[in-house]
Amino acid sequence: MEVSFETPTPEDPDPLETIEPLTGVTLTVLPDGEFGFTFEEVRHGDPTVRLQGLPEGTSVLCVTYVEDGSTTTQCLAQSGAEFPVINYATPERFPPNTAWVPNVEVTGDTISIEVDGTVYTGNALVVEDGPTFVQIDPNTGGLAEPVTRRSGIITAAELAAALG
Numbered sequence: 001m002e003v004s005f006e007t008p009t010p011e012d013p014d015p016l017e018t019i020e021p022l023t024g025v026t027l028t029v030l031p032d033g034e035f036g037f038t039f040e041e042v043r044h045g046d047p048t049v050r051l052q053g054l055p056e057g058t059s060v061l062c063v064t065y066v067e068d069g070s071t072t073t074q075c076l077a078q079s080g081a082e083f084p085v086i087n088y089a090t091p092e093r094f095p096p097n098t099a100w101v102p103n104v105e106v107t108g109d110t111i112s113i114e115v116d117g118t119v120y121t122g123n124a125l126v127v128e129d130g131p132t133f134v135q136i137d138p139n140t141g142g143l144a145e146p147v148t149r150r151s152g153i154i155t156a157a158e159l160a161a162a163l164g
Contacts, residue, residue: 003027003162005152016143022152037099037127044148045131047099053123060113060120062101063132071096077115084116111156124155
């Protein structure tokens with residue numbers, strides 16, 4: 001199914017970052033809680049999904065990349081000092097241009113993702129095509145070089161409505 005995204009507006013935009021609207025993404029949901037956001041094309045980096053609306057100091061990120069001909073999704077979750085990183089072999093039923101997320105549950109106004117046995121709950125997903133990690137200029141605290149990403153946000157309520 002085709003899903004619509006709003007373009008996120010950063011609270012403190014960096015002059016070296018360009019955010020383009022995300023369009024042309026198809027969502028596939030499998031019965032066992034797997035979500036695949038398939039891009040028509042990936043232009044600026046790796047397909048990525050971030051869970052948003054988490055408590056301060058907590059983050060969940062799933063990035064899909066192709067290396068040596070195989071597609072892998074790496075989910076990183078950080079809560080305090082814990083930083084589990086789980087590598088999943090992305091199912092062959094999804095093309096390499098898919099941001100794939102295992103263990104997802106959408107209920108009304110929340111989205112939960114399980115990483116390494118811990119469930120993280122937020123209120124939106126940010127889906128991106130862009131560099132996962134960027135270089136920071138230690139003098140300014142901003143980006144060290146220009147970065148372009150296509151980015152879109154979909155709330156739990158919007159996602160639940162799309163899922164019917």
